[in-house]
Amino acid sequence: MNGQLLQFVGSLAAVTALVVVTWLLGFRQPATLSSEAEARDLFRLAPGGFEPIRLGLDAQGRSAIAADEAGRKAVLVPHGNQFVFRQLSPASRIDAVDGRITIAGLPNLALELGEEAKRWATTDIGASNS
Amino acid sequence: MPFDPVSYAIPVFVALILGELLWTRFSGQHQAYEWRDTGTSLAIGLGSTVAGALTGGLTAALLVWVHGFALFSIGWVWWAWPLCFVLDDLAYYVFHRSAHRVRWFWASHVNHHSSQHYNLSTALRQSWTGFIALSFIFRLPLALIGFEPGMILVCVGFNLIYQFWIHTEAVKRLPRWFEAVMNTPSHHRVHHAVNARYLDRNYAGTFIIWDRMFGTFVPEDDEDRIRYGIVSQLGTFNLFRAVFHEWIGIGRDVWRAPWRHKLSYMWREPGWSHDGSRETSEMIRARWDKSRTQE
Numbered sequence: 242m243n244g245q246l247l248q249f250v251g252s253l254a255a256v257t258a259l260v261v262v263t264w265l266l267g268f269r270q271p272a273t274l275s276s277e278a279e280a281r282d283l284f285r286l287a288p289g290g291f292e293p294i295r296l297g298l299d300a301q302g303r304s305a306i307a308a309d310e311a312g313r314k315a316v317l318v319p320h321g322n323q324f325v326f327r328q329l330s331p332a333s334r335i336d337a338v339d340g341r342i343t344i345a346g347l348p349n350l351a352l353e354l355g356e357e358a359k360r361w362a363t364t365d366i367g368a369s370n371s
Numbered sequence: 372m373p374f375d376p377v378s379y380a381i382p383v384f385v386a387l388i389l390g391e392l393l394w395t396r397f398s399g400q401h402q403a404y405e406w407r408d409t410g411t412s413l414a415i416g417l418g419s420t421v422a423g424a425l426t427g428g429l430t431a432a433l434l435v436w437v438h439g440f441a442l443f444s445i446g447w448v449w450w451a452w453p454l455c456f457v458l459d460d461l462a463y464y465v466f467h468r469s470a471h472r473v474r475w476f477w478a479s480h481v482n483h484h485s486s487q488h489y490n491l492s493t494a495l496r497q498s499w500t501g502f503i504a505l506s507f508i509f510r511l512p513l514a515l516i517g518f519e520p521g522m523i524l525v526c527v528g529f530n531l532i533y534q535f536w537i538h539t540e541a542v543k544r545l546p547r548w549f550e551a552v553m554n555t556p557s558h559h560r561v562h563h564a565v566n567a568r569y570l571d572r573n574y575a576g577t578f579i580i581w582d583r584m585f586g587t588f589v590p591e592d593d594e595d596r597i598r599y600g601i602v603s604q605l606g607t608f609n610l611f612r613a614v615f616h617e618w619i620g621i622g623r624d625v626w627r628a629p630w631r632h633k634l635s636y637m638w639r640e641p642g643w644s645h646d647g648s649r650e651t652s653e654m655i656r657a658r659w660d661k662s663r664t665q666e
Contacts, residue, residue: 245424248378248381248420249417249420249421252381252417252420253417255381255382255385256410256413256414256416256417259385259388259389259392259409259413259492260406260409260410260413262389262392263392263404263405263406263409263410264406266392266393266396266404267396267401268392268396268401268403268404268405268406268409269405269406270401270402282596282598283598286565286566286598286602288602288603288649288650289649289650290650290655290658292662318606320487320604320606320607321405321407321408321487321608322401322402322405323402323405323487323488323600323604325487325604325605325606326604327606
């Protein structure tokens, strides 16, 4: 029993040390999309399929929003240095302000789309600001 | 408890992860690791050693019990070791294929696939709930044949150790003869991919020959960038969600399903639904094939 406890404590110390080393080595950079083509590839991997016909890529490549032929909208949400697909409900509110869109329910997400932002908005809040 | 080779391998695992971290950092592969993902992977690995300590004795006892009905008395003769290792690897193939094709087994195995990264730390995402999922049943036939339970457990340990080093993008291709017989980083990258063409392929543990024999082998295509993880990406580093999310999903589906479909949500393939509202691997592949022919 003591041996097993010692092994557990040793393993826990090694796990902690490795996580610290990973952080110190700089593996904490944000997720980045290099191009619209990469964003399209990621949307296509969505469960149930999602073929973008319209796509907005954040100016820094930090996220993307897309719509498909059926009118569904979805976003690529950063998760660590990767992305996860999230489909928006038809009722999702999208605000456009100063060329940026924000989406209700996704508080940490803001996409810089410039002039395109207004086209994605579901409200007219941003219209007066852009 | 018999000799456990995995315990002795853990310091080597740590050293190799450290080596891969340095290699990827200084070769400019900044996306290869993510510190929170690594933390989750290693914590799942640590938790699995606790789960193994709690249930390992029961698995050993079951092997001993089944060995009481053994068809042959093989004993500890030298030639039994390589034979046991090869047959255990076949048993692993059957287990692993079932773990991807039966949701009950998948619920236990999914945490091994839930990382969107593919590095040596991913290898340590081992199951906490393997005993509950009845994964041990796949090793019982070896004891029934007559292999010593201690020998089986040692072979299981060495098989697990072999599979550690293939979880890397640092190794591209190995000599053809090796790729033809052995499971390699290239073959196993395919297994961890969510690209439609790669779903539910390359189940091998140590020897890739089983996939070649049973028609589940797909080679890695360098033109198609691999994306790792699971079809519905978790989007969280929460340790407990990573470990238990599929069990919770099964519970929710069984609760909500009509009576005649309840069991199907446990034993049918992941992605199956009684109303066709979700996709299985076959459905995803068919959709991908159709989209390719339309291009």
